[in-house]
Amino acid sequence: MYKVKVYVTLKESVLDPQGVAVKNSLHSLSYTDVTNVRIGKYMELTIDSNENVEQKVKEMCDRLLANPVIEDYRYEIEEVVAQ
């Protein structure tokens, strides 16, 4: 069994209005030394298989979890001993 952590972030060139909104909110709470905020998605998947897990993770990211036009993704695969 595997635990996979997937991080999906907007490409650097893409404007992040959500990040700008959060930054402005932080400034209004007096955290003015925050100069940049980028918001992305963090997903934890549990995969109950032992065959070519990395290949499957790549496919899932390319086909569903990330939008390759505007997003980048990276992942960490960790084997978990099933209880």
Add this chain to the structure above:
Amino acid sequence: MYKVKVYVTLKESVLDPQGVAVKNSLHSLSYTDVTNVRIGKYMELTIDSNENVEQKVKEMCDRLLANPVIEDYRYEIEEVVAQ
């Protein structure tokens, strides 16, 4: 200058409808060995300050970035040499 990575996830006891929806979509794409999906937020903050950065990050998470009632958060703080 500091780069902070914040991971906000739903508490284990909280139902994750978004995660269930993604899991069902992955199953419909034939990735049936995905047994669980949890979706969270991933944020990258740039902080231009050298005073009690960790304290500020904790406060920002407690006050804005995470909802302490239903979410947990963790963070990684990395010093960045300003170019």
